[in-house]
Each structure stands twice: as C-alpha cells, then as structure tokens.
Amino acid sequence: MAHVICAPCIDVVDKACIEVCPSDAIHLADDTSLAEGDRKNMAYINPDECADCGACADECPVQAIFPEEDVPEEWKEFVEINAKAFA
Numbered sequence: 541m542a543h544v545i546c547a548p549c550i551d552v553v554d555k556a557c558i559e560v561c562p563s564d565a566i567h568l569a570d571d572t573s574l575a576e577g578d579r580k581n582m583a584y585i586n587p588d589e590c591a592d593c594g595a596c597a598d599e600c601p602v603q604a605i606f607p608e609e610d611v612p613e614e615w616k617e618f619v620e621i622n623a624k625a626f627a
C-alpha cells in the first residue's frame with residue numbers, strides 16, 4: 541500500500557511533504573513520466589517508493605494526502621493518477 545496525493549494539492553504544491561519524505565517518493569509533475577498534456581500542477585507519490593510512513597500527510601497544509609485505503613470517494617481516481625505518473 542502507499543499514500544496518495546489528491547485534488548487539494550493542485551495549484552498549491554507548497555512541497556512541505558517532499559521535505560519530510562524519508563523515501564524520496566514524492567515528485568513534482570516535471571519529474572514524472574507523464575506527457576505534458578496529462579500533467580496536473582500537483583505533487584505525485586510513486587507507490588513503488590512509498591514506505592507508507594504517513595509523515596507527508598501530517599505536513600500537508602491542505603490535507604491532500606491519504607493512505608490508499610482511506611482516500612475519500614470523490615478523489616478515488618487519484619489512486620490511479622498517482623500510480624500512472626510513474627508508469
């Protein structure tokens with residue numbers, strides 16, 4: 541399992557999560573394999589690198605980060621959106 545970044549990050553991207561991640565699992569849009577047209581202005585968690593420690597979720601000022609199993613229904617698509625950024 542991994543943590544997932546959801547819609548509230550879009551256009552906020554203050555990077556507080558990136559600074560605390562012990563696994564360097566959080567990447568900005570430019571640092572993913574996403575084509576330019578598919579990029580949202582947000583941070584993405586690589587599920588293959590995430591250690592599920594939860595440190596990032598505690599730091600996020602807009603509560604954009606959830607454990608995969610707790611992602612709110614309205615943002616479920618972000619599980620795929622994060623994973624596909626590194627496909």
Ligand code: SF4
Nearest residue numbers: 561590591593594596
């Ligand atoms: S849960 Fe931990 S390892 Fe995973 S992205 Fe957040 S800070 Fe990094």
Ligand code: SF4
Nearest residue numbers: 549553554555557600
């Ligand atoms: S701390 Fe929250 S708003 Fe800031 S980059 Fe990370 S997920 Fe986005």
